Amino acid sequence: MNKRQFLYMVLSFVTTIMLVLVTAVVLLLLEKPEVKIDMTKGTEVSVKSRAAPKGKWEGKGDLARKLVQRLEVPDPAALAEKKSKKKKKKKKQDEEEAPKISIAKLVQTGFLSDRFKLGNMQAGKWEASFLKDSYYFVSFNHSDGLVNLGPTWLVDVRKKKVLAKNIMARVMMAPGMTATASIFERERQVIGSIANHSFQGGVKLGGVMLIHFSNLTSQKTTPTGDKAPAGEGEDENDQIIGWTVVHDYGNTYRAYFQWVEAGEPTYADFEFNLAKKELRSRNLQAANLMNLGSNFRSMARARILPETYNPEARNTKDRWTGDSRENCRQKENRKRCNAMASLLEDRSLIEAVEWLLTVQADGSFEVCKQKRRCKWSVNEKAGVFEISYIYDLDERKGEQRVSWNVDVRSKTIIPKDKISKMAFLSVHPRPKEMAP
Numbered sequence: 001m002n003k004r005q006f007l008y009m010v011l012s013f014v015t016t017i018m019l020v021l022v023t024a025v026v027l028l029l030l031e032k033p034e035v036k037i038d039m040t041k042g043t044e045v046s047v048k049s050r051a052a053p054k055g056k057w058e059g060k061g062d063l064a065r066k067l068v069q070r071l072e073v074p075d076p077a078a079l080a081e082k083k084s085k086k087k088k089k090k091k092k093q094d095e096e097e098a099p100k101i102s103i104a105k106l107v108q109t110g111f112l113s114d115r116f117k118l119g120n121m122q123a124g125k126w127e128a129s130f131l132k133d134s135y136y137f138v139s140f141n142h143s144d145g146l147v148n149l150g151p152t153w154l155v156d157v158r159k160k161k162v163l164a165k166n167i168m169a170r171v172m173m174a175p176g177m178t179a180t181a182s183i184f185e186r187e188r189q190v191i192g193s194i195a196n197h198s199f200q201g202g203v204k205l206g207g208v209m210l211i212h213f214s215n216l217t218s219q220k221t222t223p224t225g226d227k228a229p230a231g232e233g234e235d236e237n238d239q240i241i242g243w244t245v246v247h248d249y250g251n252t253y254r255a256y257f258q259w260v261e262a263g264e265p266t267y268a269d270f271e272f273n274l275a276k277k278e279l280r281s282r283n284l285q286a287a288n289l290m291n292l293g294s295n296f297r298s299m300a301r302a303r304i305l306p307e308t309y310n311p312e313a314r315n316t317k318d319r320w321t322g323d324s325r326e327n328c329r330q331k332e333n334r335k336r337c338n339a340m341a342s343l344l345e346d347r348s349l350i351e352a353v354e355w356l357l358t359v360q361a362d363g364s365f366e367v368c369k370q371k372r373r374c375k376w377s378v379n380e381k382a383g384v385f386e387i388s389y390i391y392d393l394d395e396r397k398g399e400q401r402v403s404w405n406v407d408v409r410s411k412t413i414i415p416k417d418k419i420s421k422m423a424f425l426s427v428h429p430r431p432k433e434m435a436p
Helices: 003-029 061-069 076-083 088-097 103-108 111-116 167-173 180-195 205-218 284-294 322-329 331-344 347-361 365-370 418-427
Strands: 034-038 043-047 072-074 100-102 122-130 135-144 147-149 152-156 161-164 239-249 252-261 264-273 278-281 375-381 384-391 400-407 412-415
Touching (some): 061 103, 061 122, 061 152, 100 103, 103 111, 167 180, 180 239, 180 264, 205 284, 239 418, 264 284, 278 284, 331 384, 331 400, 412 418
Antiparallel strands (some): 034 043, 122 135, 135 152, 252 264, 264 278
């Protein structure tokens, strides 16, 4: 065998080896699930290919839910009985000695719905979401339109530990220790602070939202192409639903403003730190509303407060000035003045309306006041005062008004028309009873 033949044989051998290796690699890449034949039953059982490795504690959502559901807490029914028999100083001892009830059974009693007024919302369901390592979030969520809210716990399935993440979970774990009224008050503070968020041009977010949503229908046009007069061309599917506040953790809240536009429900998602008064948008809709405020041109806000009312006075009795001060001290005028003052003291609400009229008047508001076409009106019927602000800014639209019913006895303010309702919902949490 000569040298040329020897080299040819070596080259052929190497080429064959390379072809075998390439074929093997291709077969591995294209490998299908192995089919295992069960000879005893004559059936094929699919065996999946090697899956990506998972963490040891992934897929333990059921365990995380059960750890929460089985957690035992003081029975609030038993605590209520003891509260009427023992002094407050023994309240902690009562909780320690009270019969226990599991979180799952406590949910079934309707405790959560009753305490937080969730009865009109879609029934809750248990959900678990994996975080990392051995940690999960477990929630019992109710649906408020597009928003979920309910108690949330942080669960460590490895150590079998359960911690309350938000206020609702804290109340579920200590049902006799937390005053719900203070929680609702904190929600009002959150929305009040968000509504009063100021932009460089002077406008506040509550005013921006009222302007934006009042324009949803007023910008629609008639068949001739002209802008529709007030009350015409409105889409019955356009409506404001309002604010839903969800405590996240610590001082951090999520505030969702929901509405329906052209039949499509949507929402703006904000995050707010109550302690630091920090606000940031969490989705595109919220960012758009913030951008509207940032781009709002600077202008003097229309003032609709009566000339004889000073909202800056520390003592509420000193807020009426001039002739109104003496008139409001008279017995026959006292309730009327108190009703008017209770509305005027809601500065976020009044200021939102002022910004709306500022835009609509386009600089002519002072003329409207001088000619008495912009004024307050108060009427009483069966102890309820109908308080209206009447304005005539455009001859084509004629006289318009925004009205509220004020009940002095219950200290409630009830919007009467579309604008007053939008203004109210723009600056206040939506009452839970209004939830769909």
